Amino acid sequence: MVSVRQAYHHLRIKHKVFLLIGSITAICFLITYSVLQYAYTIYDEQLYTKSSQLLNLSASGIENELRKSERQSFSIATDSQIQSLLLSLREDTPEYERYRIRSYIVDKLVQYAGYEKYIESIEVVDLQGVSSRVGVNKSTSPEREKFIIDESVKGSGEMRWIYPSESDSSLIAAREIRSYENLNLNRLGTVIIRYRFDKIVEDLTAGTDLRNGEMIITSGQNTIYPLDPTKKPLTGSLVNGTGEGGYFIEQRNGQSYFYTHIQSGYLGWSYYSLIPFEQIFQKIIFMKKLLLFGFIGSLLIVFLLALGFSRSITKPIEALIGRMKQAQMGDFNYAETEPLEVTALPMDEVGQLHRTYRMMIGKINELITENYAKQIVIKETQFKALQAQINPHFLYNTLESINWLAKANGQQQISRMVEALGFLLRSSISLKETLITVQEELDIVMNYLTIQKYRFEDRLLFELDMPEEANAAYLPKLTLQPLLENAIHYAVETMIEPCRIRIVGKLEGDLLRITVQDDGPGMTAELLEQVRTGTAPTRGSGIGLKNIEERIVIAFGEPYGIEIDSEPGRGTQVSVLLPYTR
Incomplete structure (x- = not known):
């Protein structure tokens, strides 16, 4: 079996074509006979x-x-x-x-x-x-x-x-x-x-x-x-x-x-x-004879066409093999040029192979050139990234100096605000982790709230109700802090009387629901629908609800995301749906 396979692989294409046609002929005869017998059975x-x-x-x-x-x-x-x-x-x-x-x-x-x-x-x-x-x-x-x-x-x-x-x-x-x-x-x-x-x-x-x-x-x-x-x-x-x-x-x-x-x-x-x-089977017998004679005649025509077919394939392939050998020796310029005899090739598979090979060689030359340029760009980018790391460190050091000076002068409020601001900057700029625990996200929220409490004083009332077992669950970084920021922006800032904001966590089987709710002015049904579809006009430039939902879907899949509910005069609540993954 191995020797027969090797002999077949070493045959010339025209010999393989004749062998293939002979095999197809025998198979077609068997299939035709079987189909006819099956057709007669169906006819019966x-x-x-x-x-x-x-x-x-x-x-x-x-x-x-x-x-x-x-x-x-x-x-x-x-x-x-x-x-x-x-x-x-x-x-x-x-x-x-x-x-x-x-x-x-x-x-x-x-x-x-x-x-x-x-x-x-x-x-x-x-x-x-x-x-x-x-x-x-x-x-x-x-x-x-x-x-x-x-x-x-x-x-x-x-x-x-x-x-x-x-x-x-x-x-x-x-x-x-x-x-x-x-x-x-x-x-x-x-x-x-x-x-x-x-x-x-x-x-x-x-x-x-x-x-x-x-x-x-x-x-x-x-x-x-x-x-x-x-x-x-x-x-x-x-x-x-x-x-x-x-x-x-x-x-x-x-x-x-x-x-x-x-x-x-x-x-x-x-x-x-x-x-x-x-009397009832005369037509099918006639069709049987007609199919057999027609099949034999068509086979003779196929054999004649196979001669010209094998010759039309062999000559262009041999020319292509010569060009490939030139490319193998590294002469891409000769391999990329199109010989005169190739331009006369029809647009069949062999002609397409010639043209595709020529374009591939040209592409290889182009990629080699582009690779040198890209290597230079990568080096420059790496240098700029290292240089960019200096700016956050300079900012952190400046904030630490302000904090030390505030403590030295007994300005505890300024010290706490600077510490909270430094924590928020480190959390938002850090790219090490995209998923953090609920507890880590709440730390960001509490530091952000520290700054806002100094701003709004008694007008901002905050409550946190989070189960202990939910603190180890994972969620995308900066999921709750933008929701708290939106609640302050659209509820606290628009009200004179105190506004209450609550963050409530609830486990529902394998689902963790974290809701940020306020008792602000709320939204009309039309505005709520625009917010849900992402077409509502915004008054800020921060992280939007659509951004938060897309990051949740990317991290955990389609069943998860956010839900928004609001009524005029009864406040707004935004629920984050997460898998209970610890």
Whole structure:
């Protein structure tokens, strides 16, 4: 395997192209054959679906007609006049009266038969065994008549189907007539309806593919249709009820036939269809041959195109390899120049490769030049950064001198203000840590508050309510101090009477909520919405709420940030939502 792989890697491109095309050809043949076989299977399934739907429609139509017979036989058996006439037929009834009563029964049956084209005859057999019939008068053997009567008795008032036999080709529906007078359900006779079942099937399958084939209807071992004995023998998987998916293809008399079978839900009959397979599969066979010949022809064309394709790739790549060797030896000027033969290259992948390589070499030269310039800028920046460190130290030393002088002169207020100012400057200028603890942030707040208390004296009332366990939690530096500054700026400065500012911390599971609230003038709903969206006009130049929220989101994620709530005359409160991270 390793030697074959090495041999393939050392082949020339044109040989690899031919090898690739040969492999693709073999794979395409396999895929095409598999796809065609799969397509034929899908086509068979679609054909079965169509045949099954057609067979279902035909079966539904047939059984709808037979449902009418069940309703009709029930109507006859429960007809009050027929029951009254049958009750009047007794052994002591005079012969003429019996004749007259049976004539009335016949007249009543004529009303039920009407224009039903599928009914061959309707007859009512009374308890004396005499039949009153309308329709075709077909002779029936006494054994057949007894069998029909016995079957109706087994139904106990329900309709029974009597299937065709060699002596009687009719499909018969028989039902016992029972008296419902006083609900005694005494037997009064039997109603027998004979159907032209072959006419029903022929009418419902007219204009369909079933007319070009055969259709068989069975119930158990009884064949209901066709009634022609010459069409009954049907061997193979069909009569045995086999075949995957309800369909299969079988050879009969040198021809292929497509079989479909279903079982109805109403009568439980089995419906079979037999359709000539070649008639419905001619187009797919033609497409199969067309695809094969078209595929072979296209392969020949691809082989011819591959010759020119391999030559068009090999020559430009060899030229590119020569330019790469020049760059490898450090001659970037030659590698960056574009030869005359390269300018004639088309804008395909190889041409793009040539141009991209030339631009890459030019970029490398440019980056080398820029690198020298950037190194000089970095050195200058480092020098300026070291020089800038001198200014804060000079400021701190100056503040320390002022503090020492204030203490020496007994000016404690000035000393405390200078110490607080120095602490604030160190905290804001220091870049060592972006996240600090709540306790460290409160130290900044308290030093800022020390300065503001000297400014506002009794007008500024401050309260702090922070749980002990919350002091170790982390938050971005300068989160609470700007909120306190905003509260002083927009609440204390605008009021004459004292203003109360509170900082309250509260743990809510894994969430730490720190709220800065004041009892200042508050905001209207319009101004509050502008503040929330960051479009409100500001009166200061400090750190805004948007800045604080963005730093919280960057540090901890989207679920955290700030919430603002305010009402006119009821003050403002800003809540900082932080994860309880210690």
